[in-house]
Amino acid sequence: MGRAVDGGRKAALPVLLGVAAVLIWQGVVSLFAVPAFVLPGPFAIAAAFFGNAAxxxxxxxxxxxxxxxxxxxxxxxxxxAAVVAAFLPIFDRLAGPTVTALSVVPIVAVAxxxxxxxxxxxxxxxxIVAGIAVFVPVYVNSLRGFRQVRPVHRDLMRSYAAGRWQATRAxxxxxxxxxxxxxxxxxxxLAVISALIAEYFGGPVGGLGKSITSAAAGSNYTLAWAYVLGAVVVGLLFFCATAVLEKYSSRH
Known part of the structure; x- marks a missing residue:
């Protein structure tokens, strides 16, 4: 019971903070009559979001x-690539400069x-742009994980005459x-952000990036912010999905 109450409090605090931030934002926009092209109010953005939900x-x-x-x-x-680099140090040394270069490649130049x-x-x-953005953090973190095995654990597996694949799996x-x-x-x-930014530089019409650009070009700034809110929702869904998978994997 106590854990449930503590969990509810932890979940309520960020929500309360978010509500307070939205109310302050709306208050500032209304009080100072901030023009929509500078910053629309959150209530107007929410209305545009639900009015153009489809x-x-x-x-x-x-x-x-x-x-x-x-x-x-x-x-x-x-x-x-991290698996190969973990078992073939020469590949790691050869791939290191390439990974470093990929980490600083500007999307505005690649797209x-x-x-x-x-x-x-x-x-x-x-x-491809989204894949490049994803590759670097996954490679770096995975490679670090493969190198976290303590020598004593490797020695223990050798003492049991475990094969290389058995030691890897266990x-x-x-x-x-x-x-x-x-x-x-x-x-x-990063995948969502990269895919969205890549839409600014061409390609088929229909994505969030193109929609934001079109709405802003038509001086419909509130609608543009509504599409930005859509991008935030997509990013949160991706983040939460991977966080749930991470939590599930840690239990098994």
Whole structure:
């Protein structure tokens, strides 16, 4: 009973803080008559959000699909590359500069090049951009996890005459899984952000990035912020989904 009460209090505090922030925001906008092109009020944004729920959901599905594709592809490649690097140190030394370069590649430079390569009507460039953003944190965290096995545990497995795969399955993988999911949790938000930003530089119309640009170009700033709210919701869904998977994996 006590744990339930403590959990309720912990959950209530962030909610209360969020409500207070929204009320202060609305109060400042109303009190100082802040123009909508500077900053719309949260109530107006919420009204635009629910009034255009179908369009926002459609745009969110496009951006979310590209982000999910990038998260899955980038995550798988990141984990596989980390496995190879953990067992082949020479690969780690060779891949290190490439991973470092990928971590600082600007999306604004990559997206237009990919659109030129694949065509302006393809979704693949957005997925590749999201995959690149996902790969780095997943690779770095997974590799760290594979290296967390203590020497005493390795020695213990050798004393039992365990094969390399048996030692990996019994010791290395369980130690690395939490790090993999930490990388995925970090990468989940990056996937959404990268897919959204890539939409600003071309590609098919329909995603959240294009919708934000179109609404702002038409001076409908409240609607633009409503699409931003849609992007926030998508990012939170991705983050929460990976957090739940991480919690589930830690129990098994």
């Amino acid at each position: 369009n926002i959901a459609s745009a969110s599905l496009v951006t979310g699909s590209n982000a999910l594709a990038g998260l899955v592809i980038g995550g798988l490649i990141g984990v596989l 237009p090049v990919l659109y030129t390569m694949f065509g302006a009507g393809e979704e693949a460039p957005r997925q 010791v290395t993988l369980p130690s690395a899984v939490p790090y993999m999911f930490t990388g995925l949790r970090i990468a989940s938000s």
